Amino acid sequence: MKKHHGSSSKDSGRTCQITIPTYDHRYDDVYNLVFCNFLALARKAERYNFSPKNGEAARFDHIDFVLKSCSNLSSGLSCPRCHKATIKNFRIKDGRLVPCCGNPKCRSGCPSDELYPLSFDVFTAPAFASSIDMQKQLKQLLREALGLPENPAPDRVYVALKKNYEVSCLTAI
Numbered sequence: 001m002k003k004h005h006g007s008s009s010k011d012s013g014r015t016c017q018i019t020i021p022t023y024d025h026r027y028d029d030v031y032n033l034v035f036c037n038f039l040a041l042a043r044k045a046e047r048y049n050f051s052p053k054n055g056e057a058a059r060f061d062h063i064d065f066v067l068k069s070c071s072n073l074s075s076g077l078s079c080p081r082c083h084k085a086t087i088k089n090f091r092i093k094d095g096r097l098v099p100c101c102g103n104p105k106c107r108s109g110c111p112s113d114e115l116y117p118l119s120f121d122v123f124t125a126p127a128f129a130s131s132i133d134m135q136k137q138l139k140q141l142l143r144e145a146l147g148l149p150e151n152p153a154p155d156r157v158y159v160a161l162k163k164n165y166e167v168s169c170l171t172a173i
C-alpha cells in the first residue's frame with residue numbers, strides 16, 4: 001500500500017496502553033478541534049512535545065488520547081455492494097470520497113495504492129491539507145463512520161473516540 005502519510009503502518013502495531021482520560025468539560029476545545037480543525041490539533045500536539053509548559057499535562061493527556069484514538073476507525077458504514085463488510089478505507093474518485101470495501105469482488109476498479117484509511121490524520125495528506133472542499137468531505141465521512149450527528153458536542157466526540165479506541169484494542173489482540 002502506498003503511504004499517503006506516516007501513520008498507517010505504525011498503527012498496525014498499536015499497543016493499547018494509553019490511559020483514557022476522564023471526560024472533563026474544561027478540555028472541550030480539544031474535542032471541538034477534532035472535527036473543526038484537526039490540523040490545528042496536530043500542531044498543538046507537536047508544540048506540547050517540544051515545549052510543555054507547567055500545568056498543561058492534563059490538556060496534553062486529552063490531546064494524546066484524541067490523536068491515538070482517531071486512527072483506523074472501526075466504522076459503522078457498510079459496503080454499498082455486498083452490504084456486509086465494514087468499510088475501513090476510501091478513495092478519491094472524480095473529486096468525491098468513495099468508501100471502499102476490503103472484499104476483492106467489491107474492490108474491482110479500486111486499486112490498493114489509491115486507498116486512504118478512515119483516519120483523522122488523513123487531514124494532513126496533501127490532497128486534503130490544501131483543499132477546504134476535501135476537508136469538508138472527509139469531515140462528513142469520518143463523522144458518519146463514528147455515527148455522530150452534524151456539529152457533534154465535545155462529549156459525544158469523546159465517547160465515540162473512546163469506543164473506537166476500545167474496539168480497536170479488542171480486535172488487535
Ligand SMILES: [Zn+2]
Nearest residue numbers: 079082101106
Ligand atoms: Zn463489499
